[in-house]
Amino acid sequence: MASSSSSSSSSATALRRWELENQIVGSEEPDRDLIYWYDEAANSRAQQEKPWSTDPHFFKKVKVSALALLKMVVHARSGGSIEVMGLMQGKTLGDTILVMDAFALPVEGTETRVNAQADAYEYMVDYSTTNKQVARPENVVGWYHSHPGYGCWLSGIDVSTQMLNQQFQEPFLAVVIDPTRTVSAGKVDIGAFRTYPQGYKPPDDPVSEYQTIPLNKIEDFGVHCKQYYALDITYFKSSLDSHLLDLLWNKYWVNTLSSSPILASRDYVAGQIFDLADKLEQAENQMASARYGSYMSSSQRKKEPEESQLTKITRDSSKITAEQVHGLMSQVIKDILFNSSRYHQCTADPSGPEPMVEA
């Protein structure tokens, strides 16, 4: 029992240290729940002033509530490999957009959006009116949709939709979730974006986090990637939420131990490997042609595309391998935990060579 108390105190110090490292603003109890209060006056003031209309880069941060995140991820995952979409409700606070809640829309796919608009709007109006009656007076502040398996970015259609939204329904935010990568990597794959207005050139090149895009989508990504910028996402939860989630762990650890990421993302991993193979072939062809083609051009330019492509492929392959190895580690641990009596019966054999981990 003494060991458990000391371990709990060490975990408490570890938590505090981690919070300090990541600059989590420690919100005290009364403050934390204040965020849930919808301030009519402040909101209507903000609507009138419209500080975002002058600065295209006005909003920099997004705060998502625990509930909204959970709802969005569950909805995205329930769509399987079909894209799903929904709306988010919330408010603005200075340069931060707060997302308090999200709800799903009964439309599928992004190609059929033109026809489904009317249906979606009807649903949205109905839902909003019912919401206002149950003490959720926030307005729609953005939309979310899923990109199952191909990463968090805005496609061409998404960019034009968002630009339209930003013209008429400001303030508006676009969020993309990838449920397949979430399950495979074990962490939530989500991105929040706002587009620049037509013709606006960002003053500096935004440095975005690298992610692997499958070959058939990479063109779409490349054409439009300069037209929008990503916002930082942080999460918040109420005091009751944190209390419940802590207690939930008492029952939840079973699921954590029994989860098997390898089984869940088999298709995805196979797909990624295929995609990597295609990319390698493409890189090879490019290199072969470049060797004969561009002797006259400066070597700088020749170096850039091939090298970065091969390094990209290397990075992708390391990432997918690392995820697979993590999954295998869980399996091996479970095997040792629950099957080790078998090992004790035969001569004590180590359970196999340790898999190497990609740095």
Next chain:
Amino acid sequence: MASSSSSGITFKLHPLVIVNISDHYTRLKAQTLHSGESSSCAPPSNGGTAGSAPPAPPRVFGCVIGVQRGRTVEIFNSFELLFDSKTHTLDRAFLEKKQELYKKVFPTFYILGWYSTGSDVEEADMLIHRSLMDINENPIYVLLNPAIIHSQKDLPISIYETELHVIDGNPQLIFVKSSYNIETVEAERISVDHVAHLKPSDGGSAATQLAAHLTGIHSAIKMLNSRVRVLHQYLVAMQRGEIPLDNSLLRQVLSLLRRLPAIESEKFQDEFLMEFNDTLLMTYLAMFTNCTGTMNDVVEKFNIAYDRHSRRGGRTAFI
């Protein structure tokens, strides 16, 4: 943990429902607290007390939806409802409207029951329960206790069913508590984990990812270990005679021990090793790609450094 429910139905609760109810309650509490100070029109709350300062936190009401397959009831989602505190009834039209909306997005779910907050079941709850009986013949009642007591070890959520009991000669419905399990899908688990521990959301280096993954497993195993220890101590105490023998518990422990090792067949070993080999193969391939990339770099640099004079015919140095 002994449930008094005799219906034999197992309940599975998803964490989304818990977060939903908690959010609803927090919202309402925040609204009433603030509009209690300003004397403007009170927000349309349900079941809130008169707006004197500080009002007791109001009860929230809502519906739970999900699927029932055979003897298993799985509660997936929930939504809020309007409650008329004067007549103690739920707003029926509202319920139907909301149900329609949710049917469009989640066509497989249907209403399983209702939820509320509070510390214990109240008399008025039976009325509400009865009114839902025409939608679902055996609705369930989920009760969440929103009081934050830090010494609490268990989830303050209870699920009640109704049973027909004969009391004083009259058959009456009474609430009977049932046990439940927490059920989840992988994506839900990851996002709950994410929010609960507020892990860093970006990739970070491979080292931090590995650390995060192993920490999760480590905490889970720690829990398992502590539970096993408790059992062990209990058994040792029983052996020493400090605690009276409980045969049913001993039988349960025996059956638990009999389940280890979990899987023992040849086939499992083969599959497991094949999986292992597949992963090793992937690692090998990735290493190969890495080496190829590095080799390519070396060759490039070599070419630039040593071949330019012979191949380019007099081109001078470029930057």
